Amino acid sequence: xxxxxxxxxxxxxxxxxxxxxxxxxxxxxxxxxxxxxxxxxxxxxxxxxxxxxxxxxxxxxxxxxxxxxxxxxxxxxxxxxxxxxxxxxxxxxxxxxxxxxxxxxxxxxxxxxxxxxxxxxxxxxxxxxxxxxxxxxxxxxxxxxxxxxxxxxxxxxxxxxxxxxxxxxxxxxxxxxxxxxxxxxxxxxxxxxxxxxxxxxxxxxx
Amino acid sequence: xxxxxxxxxxxxxxxxxxxxxxxxxxxxxxxxxxxxxxxxxxxxxxxxxxxxxxxxxxxxxxxxxxxxxxxxxxxxxxxxxxxxxxxxxxxxxxxxxxxxxxxxxxxxxxxxxxxxxxxxxxxxxxxxxxxxxxxxxxxxxxxxxxxxxxxxxxxxxxxxxxxxxxxxxxxxxxxxxxxxxxxxxxxxxxxxxxxxxxxxxxxxxx
Amino acid sequence: xxxxxxxxxxxxxxxxxxxxxxxxxxxxxxxxxxxxxxxxxxxxxxxxxxxxxxxxxxxxxxxxxxxxxxxxxxxxxxxxxxxxxxxxxxxxxxxxxxxxxxxxxxxxxxxxxxxxxxxxxxxxxxxxxxxxxxxxxxxxxxxxxxxxxxxxxxxxxxxxxxxxxxxxxxxxxxxxxxxxxxxxxxxxxxxxxxxxxxxxxxxxxx
Numbered sequence: 144x145x146x147x148x149x150x151x152x153x154x155x156x157x158x159x160x161x162x163x164x165x166x167x168x169x170x171x172x173x174x175x176x177x178x179x180x181x182x183x184x185x186x187x188x189x190x191x192x193x194x195x196x197x198x199x200x201x202x203x204x205x206x207x208x209x210x211x212x213x214x215x216x217x218x219x220x221x222x223x224x225x226x227x228x229x230x231x232x233x234x235x236x237x238x239x240x241x242x243x244x245x246x247x248x249x250x251x252x253x254x255x256x257x258x259x260x261x262x263x264x265x266x267x268x269x270x271x272x273x274x275x276x277x278x279x280x281x282x283x284x285x286x287x288x289x290x291x292x293x294x295x296x297x298x299x300x301x302x303x304x305x306x307x308x309x310x311x312x313x314x315x316x317x318x319x320x321x322x323x324x325x326x327x328x329x330x331x332x333x334x335x336x337x338x339x340x341x342x343x344x345x346x347x348x349x
Numbered sequence: 350x351x352x353x354x355x356x357x358x359x360x361x362x363x364x365x366x367x368x369x370x371x372x373x374x375x376x377x378x379x380x381x382x383x384x385x386x387x388x389x390x391x392x393x394x395x396x397x398x399x400x401x402x403x404x405x406x407x408x409x410x411x412x413x414x415x416x417x418x419x420x421x422x423x424x425x426x427x428x429x430x431x432x433x434x435x436x437x438x439x440x441x442x443x444x445x446x447x448x449x450x451x452x453x454x455x456x457x458x459x460x461x462x463x464x465x466x467x468x469x470x471x472x473x474x475x476x477x478x479x480x481x482x483x484x485x486x487x488x489x490x491x492x493x494x495x496x497x498x499x500x501x502x503x504x505x506x507x508x509x510x511x512x513x514x515x516x517x518x519x520x521x522x523x524x525x526x527x528x529x530x531x532x533x534x535x536x537x538x539x540x541x542x543x544x545x546x547x548x549x550x551x552x553x554x555x
Numbered sequence: 556x557x558x559x560x561x562x563x564x565x566x567x568x569x570x571x572x573x574x575x576x577x578x579x580x581x582x583x584x585x586x587x588x589x590x591x592x593x594x595x596x597x598x599x600x601x602x603x604x605x606x607x608x609x610x611x612x613x614x615x616x617x618x619x620x621x622x623x624x625x626x627x628x629x630x631x632x633x634x635x636x637x638x639x640x641x642x643x644x645x646x647x648x649x650x651x652x653x654x655x656x657x658x659x660x661x662x663x664x665x666x667x668x669x670x671x672x673x674x675x676x677x678x679x680x681x682x683x684x685x686x687x688x689x690x691x692x693x694x695x696x697x698x699x700x701x702x703x704x705x706x707x708x709x710x711x712x713x714x715x716x717x718x719x720x721x722x723x724x725x726x727x728x729x730x731x732x733x734x735x736x737x738x739x740x741x742x743x744x745x746x747x748x749x750x751x752x753x754x755x756x757x758x759x760x761x
Contacts, residue, residue, distance in 0.1 A: 170703075176754035178710060179703025182690070193610070198399070198409050203610050209673040227755070261415040278388070278489070283690070285699045287491045291385025298384060342382035343433070404605070404615050467621040484594070484695070493697045497582075497591025504590060548588035549639075 147318070155250065158243030159211050160218035163188040165236055166280045167222035173284055177223055184219030185212075187280035191272045195251050199258055199268065237336060245328035248273040248300040249321050252307045262308045269304030270297055273328075295340050299331025353524070361456065364449030365417050366424035369394040371442055372486045373428035379490055383429055390425030391418075393486035397478045401457050405464055405474065443542060451534035454479040454506040455527050458513045468514045475510030476503055479534075501546050505537025559730070567662065570655030571623050572630035575600040577648055578692045579634035585696055589635055596631030597624075599692035603684045607663050611670055611680065649748060657740035660685040660712040661733050664719045674720045681716030682709055685740075707752050711743025 166187030170180050189205050189212070196203045205211040251272025255265040274290055274297045281288040290296045307324035311317075334340065372393030376386050395411050395418070402409045411417040457478025461471040480496055480503045487494040496502045513530035517523075540546065578599030582592050601617050601624070608615045617623040663684025667677040686702055686709045693700040702708045719736035723729075746752065 173699060173703070174756055175699075175703040176705075176756040178708075178754055179700065182700075182703065182709075197403055197609055198412060200406075200408070200612075202612070206610060206672055206676050209675045212675055212679065260412055263415045263418055264412050267418065282488060282491075282694060283700065285491065285694075285697065287379060287381075288385065288388075288489065291379070291381040291388065293382075296384075297388075342384055344380055344382045403609055404618060406612075406614070466618055469621045469624055470618050473624065488694060488697075491697065493585060493587075494591065494594075494695065497585070497587040497594065497695075499588075502590075503594075548590055550586055550588045 151246075151250075154242070154246050156210065156214045157239065158246050159188045159214050161236060161239040161243050162276050163215045163218035164222040165240060165277070167219055167226060168236070169280055169286075169289075170284055171226055177220070180223045181216060181219040183280055183283050184222070185215050186283055187276045188215040188218070189276065190279040191247060191275035192251070194275050195254070195268050195272045198271070199255060199260070201254070201258075238333075241329055241332040241336075244273045244296070244300055244332055245303070245325040248304050248328050249307060249325045252304040252324070253317075253321065256308065256311055262312070265308050266301060266304035269307070270301050273297070273300045292344055293341065295331060295335035295342065298342060299328045299335065302331065303328035357452075357456075360448065360452050362416065362420045363445065364452050365394045365420050367442060367445040367449050368482050369421045369424035370428040371446060371483070373425055373432060374442070375486055375492075375495075376490055377432055383426070386429045387422060387425040389486055389489050390428070391421050392489055393482045394421040394424070395482065396485040397453060397481035398457070400481050401460070401474050401478045404477070405461060405466070407460070407464075444539075447535055447538040447542075450479045450502070450506055450538055451509070451531040454510050454534050455513060455531045458510040458530070459523075459527065462514065462517055468518070471514050472507060472510035475513070476507050479503070479506045498550060499547065501537065501541035501548065504548060505534050505541065508537065509534035563658075563662075566654065566658050568622065568626045569651065570658050571600045571626050573648060573651040573655050574688050575627045575630035576634040577652060577689070579631055579638060580648070581692055581698075581701075582696055583638055589632070592635045593628060593631040595692055595695050596634070597627050598695055599688045600627035600630070601688065602691040603659060603687035603689075604663070606687050607666070607680050607684045610683070611667060611672070613666070613670075650745075653741055653744040653748075656685045656708070656712055656744055657715070657737040660716050660740050661719060661737045664716040664736070665729075665733065668720065668723055674724070677720055678713060678716035681719070682713050685709070685712045704756055705753065707743065707747035707754065710754060711740050711747065714743065715740035 163184035166184035167180050169187070170183040173179070175183070192204050192211075195201075205215075248269040252265055252269030255268035260268070277290050277296075278288045303324045306327055307320055310320035310323060315323075369390035372390035373386050375393070376389040379385070381389070398410050398417075401407075411421075454475040458471055458475030461474035466474070483496050483502075484494045509530045512533055513526055516526035516529060521529075575596035578596035579592050581599070582595040585591070587595070604616050604623075607613075617627075660681040664677055664681030667680035672680070689702050689708075690700045715736045718739055719732055722732035722735060727735075
């Protein structure tokens, strides 16, 4: 692998590990044992990419390369062990999680574009890769999904994915297009956290 | 496309839109933002057909033709906007929802029959196409699935699917067989609503 | 089929039936009707093998051979009928459930090994086949998954799957390797029930 590929592979593994840790932190509010924790960690870390690969009829990424599976299991177990001894502040994970969101969104969109699916589907695959793990994590914990409200999360991912689709369409080279889209997602998420930017909600009148 | 194909395609899009709206109405009881609403709408509108296509190893229908995805997103956003201004009675959706159930059941069964799967599997694919979206919607909202009790819903779908399998087996032509099965599902559901027909339940003694 | 194949096929159908019954018992705490019960029973009985087959891009086992579907529906309906008349003690199901866990773990691991996936993935497929049905059952019932705590369940399955991978790797013949791994899972689960062996948990301090 060249230098850039190695860097991206490393960031990908780091994103998986951070998502696994977020799964353990979320599951920590429940009386789950180590196995329950690791299942939630795996769902959080691998769920988005797995759904993307099933929908696109590709070989599931962690079956093709089990490093992702090893990484998610180890990160889940280490977080479990660490959380028994230290109070891990969830704020600790906000920056790596935003990095992971940016990377997963860009990689999911690029994979879909490479398979020639329609543009809106390609952007949806980016969003799915980025956010489905967090939804699965909360469903397994019997909670309402955290990312269904609060500071913008999926919204910067979707606009970043659309940006990548548009830049690719007008002929921008792969690396600058991916960097621009990834930076957009990362900045959008960090600004949303800093200034508490949210989407409209409504209390139902049904 | 001929006239009948165009009509069916239009009813299919309408069914997707109605299911997306039902997702928003259900999610309206929760403090979700617009993104959360749209995810629930997409799960409700596309979930059944997606599971059918994954199980049958077909190209997922909304990836092959993104009109369904566009339609579900627009219907979800419009319902969200409308529900902020008007009190939308959920009774409004009962008739279109019954139409969608009939159409999804027939189309799911026909697709499965065309692939040569066993008869009971073919009818199960019809039921899955018709009802899984509603189950996913409720799981994402952290609620017990609505269709697990109340007036008959999946039952007319299953008998209608079996009717279609039987009629096809004895050589009835495709159009009358589909019309008969669809009418059966629609009438069964409307009669169940009108006369509050239900299946037996039991309060556990465990 | 030879004698051993017939025996394994029968145990497989019995495992599906027991899992379907466990779904009905679990769903019995909810006000679900017969359809809701049967959906939960199908998810419990077929969910693990279905996810395994989707992940490995195989034909889903109950689509290839609908005996499993028939068996799960019948077992779900019979359990529903029986539970309306008798108080079924859930302890009744512990031994057959442990047998089913052993069989599903071994068969899932063997299938994955036959497809040449990496060793850790193969063991994960065994665990998925054995435990995902129970997780799906509880998600549909809007409960926290039972097997996320309590006496060891997935842990003996995982070690049994790893044992099977190791024995196959060092050239042990298929039948003794499968018997050893299956016996390990069965004994591990029964000992965990008998002596209340559990994994560590933690009450979160978040």
